[in-house]
Amino acid sequence: MIQTILQKSFVRFAIVGSIGFLVDLTSMILLSLWLSPMLARTGSFWIAASSNWAWNRHFTFRHANTMTPKETLQQWGHFLFCSGLSFIPNWGCYYFLMKFVLPNAHTLSLLWPYVAMVPGIVLGLFLNYAFSRFWVFNRKPACL
Numbered sequence: 253m254i255q256t257i258l259q260k261s262f263v264r265f266a267i268v269g270s271i272g273f274l275v276d277l278t279s280m281i282l283l284s285l286w287l288s289p290m291l292a293r294t295g296s297f298w299i300a301a302s303s304n305w306a307w308n309r310h311f312t313f314r315h316a317n318t319m320t321p322k323e324t325l326q327q328w329g330h331f332l333f334c335s336g337l338s339f340i341p342n343w344g345c346y347y348f349l350m351k352f353v354l355p356n357a358h359t360l361s362l363l364w365p366y367v368a369m370v371p372g373i374v375l376g377l378f379l380n381y382a383f384s385r386f387w388v389f390n391r392k393p394a395c396l
């Protein structure tokens with residue numbers, strides 16, 4: 253049963269996204285030591301996007317491994333481009349929650365910059381999957 257579920261590319265993509273969330277969160281926490289939450293969030297997203305590209309390439313869309321170094325670099329660029337497009341609603345949701353939704357409890361206030369990441373990440377999941385499946389990791393990708 254688990255093998256059947258793992259045969260679904262969306263499930264594998266979501267697993268990679270979960271790993272990416274941990275990379276995103278860890279990066280966000282570390283970058284927050286030196287940067288504002290908004291700048292840290294931007295940096296952590298790009299670190300996680302690069303991690304997700306590598307994991308998706310080797311786990312979700314295995315056929316993508318048979319490429320020349322130039323094609324691999326182009327694929328990474330395409331993935332970052334699509335992640336950037338998906339980042340717009342992701343970051344917009346984060347910005348909205350940070351500016352207009354303020355938690356009451358002190359403890360939640362400290363965690364809010366990290367909790368506010370979640371809805372945008374979920375929103376970007378579906379858009380990113382469509383880009384990845386039908387363009388970035390497509391066996392015969394269409395040109396821009």
